[in-house]
Amino acid sequence: MAKDYYQILGVQRNASAEEVKKAYRKMSKELHPDKHKGDKDVEQRFKEINEAYEVLGNPKKKQTYDQFGTASGPGGGAGFEGFQGFGNGDFSGFADIFESFFGGGAGGGGGKRKRNRGEDMEVGISLELKDLVEDAERTIEIQKMVACADCDGSGMEKGSKKITCKECSGTGQVTRQQQSFFGTIAQRFVCPDCQGAGEVPEKKCEHCGAEGRKQEKVRVNILVPAGIRDGQTLRIRGQGNAGRLGDEPGDLYVHISVRSDKRFTRDGDDIRSDTTIAVIDAILGTQIRVETVRGPVDLKIPEGTQPEQTLRLKEKGMPVAGSSRSGNHYVKIHVEIPKKLSRTEKKIMEEWRSTR
Ligand SMILES: [Zn+2]
Ligand SMILES: [Zn+2]
The missing domain is CATH 2.60.260.20 (Urease metallochaperone UreE, N-terminal domain)
Incomplete structure (x- = not known):
C-alpha cells in the first residue's frame, strides 16, 4: 500500500463517513498553509490530508482504496513505496475540496474542471539491462476508467438533455447549516448532485451511472527510453483514469525497475x-x-x-x-x-x- 490514508487522517479503518470528514476538517484548519507560511513539512502534510480525504471522503474511491490499497484500483502499482511522481504541485482535486469546506471561491468552472479530471495512476514494470540498450516498447494491461462509449462520456442517455439541478437550483452550490461549539455556521458546499455544474442529465446513462466513464481492462503501450535507470519514473500524459463527464484524463506514472544481472x-x-x-x-x-x-x-x-x-x-x-x-x-x-x-x-x- 502506497500511503495509509486512514493513518494520515488519524482515523480507524472502520471510521464512519462523518468521522472521516470531521477529522479532515479539523486537520485542514490546523495545517492550513496560510497559518504556516513557508513551512514545507506542514505544506506536505496539508497536501497529504487533502489527498487522503479526496479518497476516503468519496464512497466509490474509498471502496477501491479499501480493496486494492490505491485509489486507482488493481492496476495501480502495488508495493511501490517511496514513489516520487506526485511530488511536485499536483494538487488536483485539492483546491476544490478546500473550497467546498471553507466556502472560498464561488462555484466557478475551475473547481469543476479539477474535480472532474481523471485520477493519476501508478504502475510498475521491470526490465532487463539488455532491454534498455535501445528504446523498448512494453504493453501492459491495466484496469482503469475509460470514457463510457454508450454516452460518449456525457453521462446522459443518448438523445436526452440537460436540466437545471434541483438540489442547487442551478447555482452549483448548496448551503448547509452546521451546529458547532460557536453556534450555527452556514457553510457552502459544491452541490453533490451536479458536482457544481448547475445542470444534471434529464436521463442518466445507465451504463456508467451518469459518470461518463467506467472501469475497463485496457492495454497501454509504454515506450521506455534507452538507458533509463532503476527507480526512475515515466509519466505518460492522459493514460490515467478518464475524467468524469468527458473531462481531461489523469496521467499514468510508470515506475521502472531494472532487474539485476549477476554477470554485470x-x-x-x-x-x-x-x-x-x-x-x-x-x-x-x-x-x-x-x-x-x-x-x-x-x-x-x-x-x-x-x-x-x-x-x-x-x-x-x-x-x-x-x-x-x-x-x-x-x-x-x-x-x-x-x-x-x-x-x-x-x-x-x-x-x-x-x-x-
Ligand atoms: Zn455512459
Ligand atoms: Zn446542483
Missing part, C-alpha cells in the same frame, strides 16, 4: 564485469569473448596483462539517456595460476626458468 554491475552508464584467464594467456596475450549487455564481444588481452587489470570495451556499456553516446564496459581480468602441471608443462616451465 551497472555503474552509471558504464557496465563492469569480471573474467578469469589462464596465466599463459595473460603472459602471451590472446583474444577472448566476453558477454556484454549488447551480446558477446571480442576482447583483446594484450601480452603481459596483469592480474586484476581492467580492460575497456569502448561504448559497450549502457546508452546515455537523451544522447547518442554510450558508456563503456570494463572487464576486470583475474589470472588463474594452475595448481598442478603436467609433466610436459613442468618441463617447459623449468626450461623457461633456466633462461632467466
Whole structure:
C-alpha cells in the first residue's frame, strides 16, 4: 500500500463517513498553509490530508482504496513505496475540496474542471539491462476508467438533455447549516448532485451511472527510453483514469525497475564485469569473448596483462539517456595460476626458468 490514508487522517479503518470528514476538517484548519507560511513539512502534510480525504471522503474511491490499497484500483502499482511522481504541485482535486469546506471561491468552472479530471495512476514494470540498450516498447494491461462509449462520456442517455439541478437550483452550490461549539455556521458546499455544474442529465446513462466513464481492462503501450535507470519514473500524459463527464484524463506514472544481472554491475552508464584467464594467456596475450549487455564481444588481452587489470570495451556499456553516446564496459581480468602441471608443462616451465 502506497500511503495509509486512514493513518494520515488519524482515523480507524472502520471510521464512519462523518468521522472521516470531521477529522479532515479539523486537520485542514490546523495545517492550513496560510497559518504556516513557508513551512514545507506542514505544506506536505496539508497536501497529504487533502489527498487522503479526496479518497476516503468519496464512497466509490474509498471502496477501491479499501480493496486494492490505491485509489486507482488493481492496476495501480502495488508495493511501490517511496514513489516520487506526485511530488511536485499536483494538487488536483485539492483546491476544490478546500473550497467546498471553507466556502472560498464561488462555484466557478475551475473547481469543476479539477474535480472532474481523471485520477493519476501508478504502475510498475521491470526490465532487463539488455532491454534498455535501445528504446523498448512494453504493453501492459491495466484496469482503469475509460470514457463510457454508450454516452460518449456525457453521462446522459443518448438523445436526452440537460436540466437545471434541483438540489442547487442551478447555482452549483448548496448551503448547509452546521451546529458547532460557536453556534450555527452556514457553510457552502459544491452541490453533490451536479458536482457544481448547475445542470444534471434529464436521463442518466445507465451504463456508467451518469459518470461518463467506467472501469475497463485496457492495454497501454509504454515506450521506455534507452538507458533509463532503476527507480526512475515515466509519466505518460492522459493514460490515467478518464475524467468524469468527458473531462481531461489523469496521467499514468510508470515506475521502472531494472532487474539485476549477476554477470554485470551497472555503474552509471558504464557496465563492469569480471573474467578469469589462464596465466599463459595473460603472459602471451590472446583474444577472448566476453558477454556484454549488447551480446558477446571480442576482447583483446594484450601480452603481459596483469592480474586484476581492467580492460575497456569502448561504448559497450549502457546508452546515455537523451544522447547518442554510450558508456563503456570494463572487464576486470583475474589470472588463474594452475595448481598442478603436467609433466610436459613442468618441463617447459623449468626450461623457461633456466633462461632467466
Ligand atoms: Zn455512459
Ligand atoms: Zn446542483
